[in-house]
Amino acid sequence: MATLIIPTPLRKFTGGESIYTASASTVKELLVALYTSHDGIKKHLFDDEGELRSFIRVYLGDEDINELEGVDTKLEDRDEVSIIPAIAGGSK
Amino acid sequence: MNDQFLPLNVAESAMTEMRNHGEEAFPNECCGFFYGEETDGERIVTLAKRIENVKEGDQRRRFEISGKDYLAAERFAAREGLSLLGIYHSHPVHPAIPSEHDLAVAMPWFSYIIVSVEPSGVDHVRSWQLTPEREFDEERLVVN
Known part of the structure; x- marks a missing residue:
């Protein structure tokens, strides 16, 4: 089972739970398992074309999956994956 | 002011930290996280922590927090039994x-x-939340 850490602002979709676990062989499988079992969370993670939203990053352990194989990054038992909202902005 | 949101009650020490950070970073933008708890009737901010603005280029109009710092903030909140309630910036x-x-x-x-x-220093402070329609609405900010 892989573990997925839910960021605080998305926990309203997981009944307040910070951790979700599922059997998944890739990061994408884990994210799909999450949104098929939790209504409302999908649109905050994926756009209409099924791509990860630009302001959502995913880490495997302490590493950005963009430095690995993206959502196709393979998972092993007890891997820890984190959803990380990009935090940015500015006045103009 | 949107009354759908819980009032945000900020401890004076946390507000002072955010204001001081804004003044010290001037003319650049500062950024950081704040923590506390959410009860049935209010959000209580007890702690503000400064985070490095990692935006490359002109920081007078932009800020960015690294993914690693975000991850560390979530882990800090879990360890301390606090909720990561939001982000401040100037x-x-x-x-x-x-x-x-x-x-x-x-x-x-x-x-x-x-x-x-x-x-000359901090002029004013306001707080906002996203609505389900993805627009920002102001929330009531109270300093205790």
């Missing part, structure tokens, strides 16, 4: 109103505190 010589850049990456549920800073 708008140097600009009102504390969210910009399109703030809106583009905003998350639901988080409170977004903006500190407006003039050369």
Whole structure:
């Protein structure tokens, strides 16, 4: 089972739970398992074309999956994956 | 003012930290996280922590927090039994109103505190939350 850490602002979709676990062989499988079992969370993670939203990053352990194989990054038992909202902005 | 949101009650020490950070970073934008708890009737901010603005280029109009710092903030909250309630940043010589850049990456549920800073010091502070329609509405900000 892989573990997925839910960021605080998305926990309203997981009944307040910070951790979700599922059997998944890739990061994408884990994210799909999450949104098929939790209504409302999908649109905050994926756009209409099924791509990860630009302001959502995913880490495997302490590493950005963009430095690995993206959502196709393979998972092993007890891997820890984190959803990380990009935090940015500015006045103009 | 949107009464759908819980009032945001900020401890004076946390507010002082955010204001001081805004003034010290001037003319650049500062940024950081704040923590506390949410009860049935209010959000209580007990702690603000400064985070490095990692935006490359001109930091007078932009800020960015690294993924690693975000991950560390979530882990800190879990370890301390606190909730990560939101993000603060400053708008140097600009009102504390969210910009399109703030809106583009905003998350639901988080409170977004903006500190407006003039050369003479902090001018005003306001707090915002995203609505289900992905627009920002102001929330009531109280300093205790």
